[in-house]
Amino acid sequence: MKTIKTFLFITLFTSSIFSQIDNDKIDSIIKSSLTENKGYNWLKELCNIGPRLSGSENSLKAIKWAETKMKSIGFDSVWLQKVFVPHWERGKIEKAFVSNSKKYLNKYFKVTALGGSVATPINGITGKIIEVKSVEEVAKLNNAKGKIIFYNRPFDNSLVNTMEAYGKAVDQRSIGAIEAAKVGAIGVIVRSIQSNYDNNPHTGAMRYDETINKIPAVAISVIDADFLSKAIKEDENLEVTLILDCKKFDDALSYNVIGEIKGSEFPNEIIVAGGHFDSWDKGCGAHDDGGGCIQSIEAVELFKRLNIKPKRTLRTVLFINEENGLKGGIEYSKLAQSLTEEHLAAIESDRGVHSPRGFYVTTDSITFNKLQNFLPYLNKTKIDWIKFGGSGADVGQLKNAKALFGYVPDDQRYMDYHHSENDTFDKVNPREMELGTASISILMYLLSENGL
């Protein structure tokens, strides 16, 4: 009976709160997104700047671009929030090759340094390979001294949700070097975490423990991972040499880019849309997360374009440094807590810009039930559900907001590009991206009109 009561409640509730919702405005948001493709063209401009790794010169160029763009398209105010971010550079050399083997001598592998890796000595490190499937397995090794640990547990393509498969593989990359160093290994090679099968390794963040020896770490393409696995079974004396010249610098000054349109009735109630503006230094971070940032800009800009006056303040936040530090999200949350403003809700788009599927939300159960009333409107952009779930790394810092949303597009292709040279503008389809922008913009409109 409980379910039936809830059902009745929702039905009655819907008719009362939604008298003020203007379907024409919602339809105009969709039409304008899909036909004008403004955000899609802005993403092209952004991608032309290149990758936006935290602390890099390019990231500052992109920040300037975003500030200028947001000012030029009519935000009421645009400002930069200072953030100090880690500054690591890949350098120019990343090589891995077989340096001892009768059969495979001088075979080169496609590798890429993991983000944050230390360099090797100038002539590299050389060692035999121990293949493992997990960090737990490494902890039990007693023969790892002087060797290179090869983490080779594949991305589990049997899982329907690719983010889940990513989550189940990523510990090898994030803490693999710490665990390997603990048992005396001199380096780490990690099977690239990706859903497709190609020769293009995907990078990503790794961590060190200040109390443990820091050893270099690379991702190896999945094709070369399979090759290496086979080769070491054929030749137990095979050795690999790894050369990296990456470098960590002092933390660098960077910025969150923030812009807003003031609410006409409740200006102190803020609704945020955001993504992370930094990317890895491969491709141009078109899906991760240039696209999500542009959606967050355009979702707000559409109100200006269509002359829709929001009751509550709509704010775009481009968070810096999600990939390797989360400093932007942390700094913004400090600001949000220190001000007299109330963050009513925040929406993060950081799962690529494929076709809309739903919204995850972190909130209480009463608000959750109220939100289901938004579905008939969101469904116009193919949003089929609002479920309990995580919002995103940056927006997730805003603990006081009443509802934190994660925009969820289709996820089947995202892990083909993610953190790799394949994450480029040509992988973005304008209709998919713009329909997602409309989803986010409409959610902002509903929140702005109704509150929570």
Place this chain on the structure above:
Amino acid sequence: MKTIKTFLFITLFTSSIFSQIDNDKIDSIIKSSLTENKGYNWLKELCNIGPRLSGSENSLKAIKWAETKMKSIGFDSVWLQKVFVPHWERGKIEKAFVSNSKKYLNKYFKVTALGGSVATPINGITGKIIEVKSVEEVAKLNNAKGKIIFYNRPFDNSLVNTMEAYGKAVDQRSIGAIEAAKVGAIGVIVRSIQSNYDNNPHTGAMRYDETINKIPAVAISVIDADFLSKAIKEDENLEVTLILDCKKFDDALSYNVIGEIKGSEFPNEIIVAGGHFDSWDKGCGAHDDGGGCIQSIEAVELFKRLNIKPKRTLRTVLFINEENGLKGGIEYSKLAQSLTEEHLAAIESDRGVHSPRGFYVTTDSITFNKLQNFLPYLNKTKIDWIKFGGSGADVGQLKNAKALFGYVPDDQRYMDYHHSENDTFDKVNPREMELGTASISILMYLLSENGL
């Protein structure tokens, strides 16, 4: 109250009918599809044969390939059903260029003959251009004699559903030549019907009326359509010459390819999965509808692969000639009506092989409500809904079946490829395609276990 009663009914009903559903089997279908990628690799083989226009030599090669493949992968029986199909060939020449204009003389346009068009005389036809937005507008023309009608109403990208946008544009292509000939025009140029903006015209079927003069017709790329529209405004004396050498032959012998696995308890109750095996003669018909055909093969083959014995008979039907005649669908429906078998249900996949979204179904309201109980199982493959809607052109011929389903994948990219040189294997993502195969296979499993 009616809704609440229905809700209670469904809840009670679910627990009783679904005691026999084996979640492990459903999960194994998903896992096997996503990790083995068998269908995806079969599609690659099929695409390597080339396009499969009805009546072409290639289409017969592909039919042989499918028959052999279905036999080799363990269908209980595989057979060909004879179908006579239209046989039209594009020929080698399709040219359109400006033949009279001071400014634009000898500008060539990217055009492609519409499927079924007559040829021009060997030196082509030449005429001034009248641009229109609709067939209704043509009917009112009194100055069309000796001229070429240029249908230039764009694909409406403001619509969220691309199939709807297609449906609203396609009359220009399908009956444009008839209407133009009625008012004395000598040829037709139609703006390519597509969601993206490029220089690659999309073909498709057109019709003639045997009582009206048959005039040649081409699609022009959207970029060139915009150019032509501008050019004729600048130069009212501009003339275009069109040269085509396409040809219609006598109807050709072709085949539906049919294979099945017999049901263990109700072998006379048939559940069909099907797509159309012919394609246009551009690209290789990877999405339209090679992918749907392969899904229909693999959805059934998965039962063999996983040793799941269906209670009812599962049948794959690859219908020939959906694009320009529907002869395969019509012939199969005749066979279905003449046999003692009962077609319980049929599922068509002919909307591309992007990520799964839902199923349309044509059925009665009681069956419709029962089917909603399938959703928790189908949702495992990201099927979010079952709605009333059309199944598909071929399966739609089976008027006696209790439920006719149309598999609905995400549609945002489909009209970028459809009927063009872009509809090639590289546009297919293995996870998207295989997840859809699992959706169809699980629906067959639920229907086979439960009946309707």
